[in-house]
Amino acid sequence: xxxxxxxxxxxxxxxxxxxxxxxxxxxxxxxxxxxxxxxxxxxxxxxxxxxxxxxxxxxxxxxxxxxxxxxxxxxxxxxxxxxxxxxxxxxxxxxxxxxxxxxxxxxxxxxxxxxxxxxxxxxxxxxxxxxxxxxxxxxxxxxxxxxxxxxxxxxxxxxxxxxxxxxxxxxxxxxxxxxxxxxxxxxxxxxxxxxxxxxxxxxxxxxxxxxxxxxxxxxxxxxxxxxxxxxxxxxxxxxxxxxxxxxxxxxxxxxxxxxxxxxxxxxxxxxxxxxxxxxxxxxxxxxxxxxxxxxxxxxxxxxxxxxxxxxxxxxxxxxxxxxxxxxxxxxxxxxxxxxxxxxxxxxxxxxxxxxxxxxxxxxxxxxxxxxxxxxxxxxxxxxxxxxxxxxxxxxxxxxxxxxxxxxxxxxxxxxxx
Amino acid sequence: xxxxxxxxxxxxxxxxxxxxxxxxxxxxxxxxxxxxxxxxxxxxxxxxxxxxxxxxxxxxxxxxxxxxxxxxxxxxxxxxxxxxxxxxxxxxxxxxxxxxxxxxxxxxxxxxxxxxxxxxxxxxxxxxxxxxxxxxxxxxxxxxxxxxxxxxxxxxxxxxxxxxxxxxxxxxxxxxxxxxxxxxxxxxxxxxxxxxxxxxxxxxxxxxxxxxxxxxxxxxxxxxxxxxxxxxxxxxxxxxxxxxxxxxxxxxxxxxxxxxxxxxxxxxxxxxxxxxxxxxxxxxxxxxxxxxxxxxxxxxxxxxxxxxxxxxxxxxxxxxxxxxxxxxxxxxxxxxxxxxxxxxxxxxxxxxxxxxxxxxxxxxxxxxxxxxxxxxxxxxxxxxxxxxxxx
Numbered sequence: 001x002x003x004x005x006x007x008x009x010x011x012x013x014x015x016x017x018x019x020x021x022x023x024x025x026x027x028x029x030x031x032x033x034x035x036x037x038x039x040x041x042x043x044x045x046x047x048x049x050x051x052x053x054x055x056x057x058x059x060x061x062x063x064x065x066x067x068x069x070x071x072x073x074x075x076x077x078x079x080x081x082x083x084x085x086x087x088x089x090x091x092x093x094x095x096x097x098x099x100x101x102x103x104x105x106x107x108x109x110x111x112x113x114x115x116x117x118x119x120x121x122x123x124x125x126x127x128x129x130x131x132x133x134x135x136x137x138x139x140x141x142x143x144x145x146x147x148x149x150x151x152x153x154x155x156x157x158x159x160x161x162x163x164x165x166x167x168x169x170x171x172x173x174x175x176x177x178x179x180x181x182x183x184x185x186x187x188x189x190x191x192x193x194x195x196x197x198x199x200x201x202x203x204x205x206x207x208x209x210x211x212x213x214x215x216x217x218x219x220x221x222x223x224x225x226x227x228x229x230x231x232x233x234x235x236x237x238x239x240x241x242x243x244x245x246x247x248x249x250x251x252x253x254x255x256x257x258x259x260x261x262x263x264x265x266x267x268x269x270x271x272x273x274x275x276x277x278x279x280x281x282x283x284x285x286x287x288x289x290x291x292x293x294x295x296x297x298x299x300x301x302x303x304x305x306x307x308x309x310x311x312x313x314x315x316x317x318x319x320x321x322x323x324x325x326x327x328x329x330x331x332x333x334x335x336x337x338x339x340x341x342x343x344x345x346x347x348x349x350x351x352x353x354x355x356x357x358x359x360x361x362x363x364x365x366x367x368x369x370x371x372x373x374x375x376x377x378x379x380x381x382x383x384x385x386x387x388x389x390x391x392x393x394x395x396x397x398x399x400x401x402x403x404x405x406x407x408x409x410x411x412x413x414x415x416x417x
Numbered sequence: 418x419x420x421x422x423x424x425x426x427x428x429x430x431x432x433x434x435x436x437x438x439x440x441x442x443x444x445x446x447x448x449x450x451x452x453x454x455x456x457x458x459x460x461x462x463x464x465x466x467x468x469x470x471x472x473x474x475x476x477x478x479x480x481x482x483x484x485x486x487x488x489x490x491x492x493x494x495x496x497x498x499x500x501x502x503x504x505x506x507x508x509x510x511x512x513x514x515x516x517x518x519x520x521x522x523x524x525x526x527x528x529x530x531x532x533x534x535x536x537x538x539x540x541x542x543x544x545x546x547x548x549x550x551x552x553x554x555x556x557x558x559x560x561x562x563x564x565x566x567x568x569x570x571x572x573x574x575x576x577x578x579x580x581x582x583x584x585x586x587x588x589x590x591x592x593x594x595x596x597x598x599x600x601x602x603x604x605x606x607x608x609x610x611x612x613x614x615x616x617x618x619x620x621x622x623x624x625x626x627x628x629x630x631x632x633x634x635x636x637x638x639x640x641x642x643x644x645x646x647x648x649x650x651x652x653x654x655x656x657x658x659x660x661x662x663x664x665x666x667x668x669x670x671x672x673x674x675x676x677x678x679x680x681x682x683x684x685x686x687x688x689x690x691x692x693x694x695x696x697x698x699x700x701x702x703x704x705x706x707x708x709x710x711x712x713x714x715x716x717x718x719x720x721x722x723x724x725x726x727x728x729x730x731x732x733x734x735x736x737x738x739x740x741x742x743x744x745x746x747x748x749x750x751x752x753x754x755x756x757x758x759x760x761x762x763x764x765x766x767x768x769x770x771x772x773x774x775x776x777x778x779x780x781x782x783x784x785x786x787x788x789x790x791x792x793x794x795x796x797x798x799x800x801x802x803x804x805x806x807x808x
Contacts, residue, residue: 080529087528094530243436247443257786259749262778265764269774273457274450354546361752368549375556384556392545392553399544 007066015063016074022060026053027095034100054092061088120380132383133390136374140367140390143210149202153213156190187224191217206284207364212394214366215356218288223349225292230299231338235329237300238307248300255297260355263290268362287359295352302344306337342413346406350399357395367391454775461772467780469771470495476766478757480673491767498762499784505679505758506745512684513744514737517691524696535692543689548750550686555678555754562674565656566664574653580665582672583654591647595638598645602637606630675756679748687744691737698733699725731803738796742789749785759784 007015030053032038044052061082069075081091112127115134123129133140142150163186167178194217197203209217236248255263267290268283275281310333318328338345357368365373371387374380458465470492477487481497482504523535542550560579563569568578576583589595613624641647654669702725710724751758752765764781768774 080527083527087526087531090526090528090531094534241432241436243440247439254782254786257789258782259746259760259785261749261752261760262764262782262785265760266778266782269768270778273454273774276453277457277460354544357546357548358750360548368546368552372552384552384560385558388549388553388557392549395546395549396541396544399546400540403540403544 007063009066009069012066012069012071015066016069016071019060019063022056022063024060026057026060026092027099029053029056030096030099034103053096054089057092058085058088061085061092120383128386128389129383130386132374132380132386136370136380139211139374140370141211142213143365143370144208145204145210145213146202146208149196149204152193152196152201156193157213157216160186160190183224187221206282209284210365211370212367214359214364215353218284218291218356218359218366219349219353221288222291222295222352225288226296226299226352227345229292229296231303231334233296233300234303234307237304252297252300255294256301260291260294260358261361263294264358264361266290283362283364287362287364291352291355291359295348295355298348298351299345302341302348303337305344306339306341307333309340310337339413343406343410346402346409350402350406353402354395354399367394458775463772465775467776469773469776472771474767474770476770478762479755480676480757491763491771494767495759495763495780498757498759501756501762502745502748502751502758502760502788505676505683505751505756506748508676508680509683509687509744509748510741512680513687513691513740516684516688517737518695520688520692521695521699524692525699539689539692542685547682547686547747548753550682551678551750551754554681555674559674559678564664565666568656568666574651575669576654576656576666578666579674580671581674582677583666583669584672585651585653586668586670588650588652589647590649591641591645594641594645595647598638598641598647602634605633605637609633673756675751675754678754679751679756683744683747687740687747690740690743694733694736694740695729697736698729698731701732702728727803731800734796734800734803738793738800741796742792745788745792746785 007019029040032040039049062085064074065078065082065084065088066074067078069078082088108127110127112125113130114123114125114127115130116122117131118135119131120129122131138147138150142153145153160182163178163182167175167182170178192198193201194209195204195206233248233252236244237252239245239248264287267286271286272279272281314332314336315328318332323331356366359366360369360372368388368391371384371391375382375384375387455465471490473487474489474491474494475487476494478485478494478497480501482500483493483497485493485497520535520538523531524539526532526535562577562579565576565578565580568576568583570576574585609624609629610626613626616622616624638647642649652668654666654671656664657667658664706724706728707720710720715723748758749760752761755761759781764777768777771777
């Protein structure tokens with residue numbers, strides 16, 4: 001009689017131990033099967049043996065589903081993963097899939113992988129060949145930049161990080177100068193350091209730049225230039241002057257309506273046709289112009305959102321103080337509007353970073369492009385998986401950090417209002 | 418004094434000057450570019466024009482939905498590329514929507530594990546550049562598939578191999594009649610639904626529209642099969658030996674790995690954004706709405722179907738439209754893995770052969786602009802239809 005009773009507080013003493021042991025048994029079955037390739041239910045018909053963990057797991061979860069049991073941990077467990085039969089099924093599925101996928105992943109990434117050595121022949125295991133990443137690491141970071149000159153890229157980025165780091169700790173008044181330095185002086189100083197050609201530094205042409213450092217260089221410059229252009233376009237779109245308004249709308253919608261890849265194609269093959277014969281603009285600069293204009297259109301739409309969100313009273317108050325158009329926008333409107341859309345700006349910048357690998361279409365090779373080059377090297381064929389997993393991890397870390405930062409910013413700003 | 422007068426009183430002139438300067442600047446840039454282009458093209462002995470579209474293309478395309486070979490024109494090649502772009506976009510949108518809705522709802526599940534898994538799905542696939550995902554699927558994952566002779570078989574009617582996915586081909590007789598019957602069924606369902614709505618609103622009568630619609634949808638096409646001579650047979654792919662070591666499949670339809678990789682990457686990447694939209698939409702419906710619905714005695718499913726979803730859709734649709742547009746534009750990354758979409762076929766191969774950079778890039782960009790604008794017009798119309806009709 002007691003056995004078929006619905007699980008309740010009265011029979012908690014018998015049901016919970018039975019249920020918990022059934023659940024652990026089902027996990028154990030899958031675990032042993034996944035890690036040691038043993039099947040201790042093999043004596044059963046194959047289909048029953050396959051579904052057995054699911055069945056005993058479900059029965060176990062049913063037995064421990066006791067409402068208001070009075071045991072805190074049991075209540076929390078039931079509420080979160082075991083609120084009804086369907087939920088219990090989903091829970092079991094998820095856990096089984098996770099347990100099942102751990103051993104092959106572990107094997108490929110670590111246990112069967114090769115770390116030591118200098119050539120493909122050193123990769124004897126079934127897992128990943130991390131030797132590939134190790135040997136090519138310099139190329140992945142710096143592209144075809146000469147080994148002896150790589151300290152210049154390192155120095156440029158070290159200065160950048162140092163200045164940004166220090167600017168967090170100095171007073172407000174000094175901070176202004178730091179930001180001015182970062183925006184107006186450093187980019188050109190940095191580019192001079194990397195490209196060389198004067199001060200006794202050897203000239204390195206931009207075709208040799210590449211790898212992850214090129215991703216950073218392009219992102220940094222595009223961010224720097226697309227922001228002011230975007231703000232001007234947004235103001236233009238909100239302008240009361242029809243010619244300016246419609247030119248801005250046309251410009252924004254043109255860039256937003258086409259994929260970046262066609263814009264890059266345009267910069268590579270169509271743009272040279274528009275310049276006087278014999279004029280040569282460096283490929284990197286053309287790409288930079290293309291990406292900047294493209295992202296500026298997106299930036300403009302984000303900024304416009306902020307401008308539209310400001311109450312009319314702000315404009316009227318500024319005008320009643322006798323401010324002109326530019327003073328009103330620079331001192332009253334933009335500071336408030338930009339603050340409103342900081343998360344949107346951060347998202348646009350994130351999209352920009354994710355778009356940089358596309359520059360491979362014009363022959364510039366940042367991280368993804370360098371991996372494409374390395375995997376077609378006759379000595380390293382068949383390393384696509386390692387290469388793209390590595391690149392994916394690197395980009396993921398960068399983009400995840402950026403998106404977390406922007407989410408935090410969003411939270412912080414929304415509580416302030 | 419004159420300046421002051423000019424500044425304050427003559428507002429019209431004051432407005433005119435910046436506009437005139439902008440327009441003049443724009444015009445001079447355009448004229449400058451146009452003259453340069455003319456000189457450059459003159460030097461290379463080509464003249465501006467779209468006549469080349471009728472010339473013989475003389476290059477092959479690996480995957481085409483319409484009849485095409487090298488003897489067709491550049492115009493035809495453009496059409497092939499455009500159709501391939503549309504094909505991968507439609508497939509991508511279809512799967513992205515399904516995955517996105519499931520993941521979005523899963524993120525709000527009371528099951529902690531499911532919610533966490535969905536959250537990590539979003540965090541992982543959203544933060545890896547799409548092009549890397551395409552490369553991963555194409556160069557790493559799909560290359561690990563077996564050769565045709567030991568392809569993964571699905572009940573012997575469909576085979577997954579390194580050279581693509583071979584599926585049965587549908588062979589119809591009298592397909593037109595079947596298509597017409599489907600259209601007729603949809604029109605009938607439309608009228609049934611509007612009649613049912615009228616009955617409900619005027620007399621409070623409930624008509625089980627779902628069941629009636631489903632029956633109509635099955636019954637009318639079934640009649641064509643039984644009486645009007647429509648029939649459907651399948652042509653299954655069969656392993657064929659070309660040489661002692663080379664095998665392939667004959668018959669059936671081959672879905673090329675480029676298409677699979679591209680569709681997979683596009684839908685999994687875009688699904689993360691759609692999932693976030695769905696989640697935001699459902700969270701955006703006020704708690705009071707659910708409580709009010711519960712208090713008039715609706716059950717959980719009814720609340721979701723009749724109260725939460727209609728309101729959530731209004732929040733979900735506009736940003737999701739944007740994602741559909743993005744997916745369509747992102748499908749241009751096809752060029753990276755040689756899927757013959759419009760960028761690869763037209764802005765790539767055709768441009769290399771003809772050297773007509775200006776015409777070809779303009780046509781390509783205009784095509785994308787038209788695609789974007791038509792999707793956004795359609796979605797705006799749909800959005801207006803779904804919007805709250807305030808009294």
